[in-house]
Amino acid sequence: MPVRQLRRLEAPIASFHARLSREALSYAWAPVEVDDLPQNHPDLVIERDGNLLAAFAGAGQSRLAYSYRSDAAFVDLFPDMFEQLLPRIRKVQGAETVRFRLALGSSRTAVEPVLKKLSFKPQRPWLFFVLEKRGVVKAVAPKGIAFRTGTAADIDAIARIDREAFPDTPMPESAYRHHLTGGDELLLATAGADIVGFALYSYDGVDEGYLSALAVDDAHRGRGIAPVLVSRVAKWAFAQGADHLALRTEEDNSTAIGVYRALGFKHTGSGNDYERPTDPRVIAAMKKAGEGTLIRFGGWR
Numbered sequence: 001m002p003v004r005q006l007r008r009l010e011a012p013i014a015s016f017h018a019r020l021s022r023e024a025l026s027y028a029w030a031p032v033e034v035d036d037l038p039q040n041h042p043d044l045v046i047e048r049d050g051n052l053l054a055a056f057a058g059a060g061q062s063r064l065a066y067s068y069r070s071d072a073a074f075v076d077l078f079p080d081m082f083e084q085l086l087p088r089i090r091k092v093q094g095a096e097t098v099r100f101r102l103a104l105g106s107s108r109t110a111v112e113p114v115l116k117k118l119s120f121k122p123q124r125p126w127l128f129f130v131l132e133k134r135g136v137v138k139a140v141a142p143k144g145i146a147f148r149t150g151t152a153a154d155i156d157a158i159a160r161i162d163r164e165a166f167p168d169t170p171m172p173e174s175a176y177r178h179h180l181t182g183g184d185e186l187l188l189a190t191a192g193a194d195i196v197g198f199a200l201y202s203y204d205g206v207d208e209g210y211l212s213a214l215a216v217d218d219a220h221r222g223r224g225i226a227p228v229l230v231s232r233v234a235k236w237a238f239a240q241g242a243d244h245l246a247l248r249t250e251e252d253n254s255t256a257i258g259v260y261r262a263l264g265f266k267h268t269g270s271g272n273d274y275e276r277p278t279d280p281r282v283i284a285a286m287k288k289a290g291e292g293t294l295i296r297f298g299g300w301r
Helices: 014-022 071-094 108-117 153-164 173-181 225-241 255-263 280-288
Strands: 025-026 047-049 051-058 061-068 095-103 128-132 147-150 184-193 196-204 206-218 246-252 266-277
Touching: 014 051, 014 061, 014 095, 025 071, 047 280, 051 071, 051 147, 051 225, 061 071, 095 108, 095 225, 095 255, 128 255, 147 225, 153 196, 153 206, 173 196, 184 225, 196 225, 196 280, 206 225, 225 246, 246 255
Parallel strands: 061 095, 206 246
Antiparallel strands: 025 061, 047 051, 051 061, 095 266, 128 246, 128 266, 147 184, 184 196, 196 206
């Protein structure tokens, strides 16, 4: 019997999300958001010496995904890489703002001075929560409240509720439209014909369900609608194949945090988002007016 020659096995090609997630200083967002960038938008991906910076459109703005081998590499390379990427962001995406997300840790002291020099302004700190599949807690729907799937036709109603719940940081209607056209799901709570609460959520196709937005209108808060919305979202995500449901909320959103903890969510991380306009004329006007000097980092709250 002839002896077959052994063949060298090819190493599997890692997804772009996996490449972004390799290094100690990185933020990759969700696989569905970044994996197609090298194929569909190679001009929005910059690589230098194995360090990566990429931009994708999300919720009405451009968001940066990045992977740097060290804090020193970020300090040395990010400014030039960002300045190279910025005009492409404006041309390809037409975004008015760009967002950088940082999970807080030892890199903060190296990253924030760089962002400050580039006119990024810190937003409210956030907390990250995760609900494992085995930890889901059921919630009973309050009397008189029904639930149904929402569509783009319901955006006006959910945007109104969002403005009531978060008057300082409402999500624009265009962002909700972006989520829904991108495949996100919408669950509505109704009282008769009126929409009184909603949850916006998704599944990344791998292991994570993600709750993007949750709100209940003023007149119906405290009735137990939010726990039912979250519980049903968790049930849906786990049925899709997710092994956990994740969410991010501002650290001063104490009412919602209480709901999440009661349902079994665990706090697993914290961080900050930073934003700046993409238009250099706006940045120049900010600097001229002295606004850039008012940006405070490290304990800015």
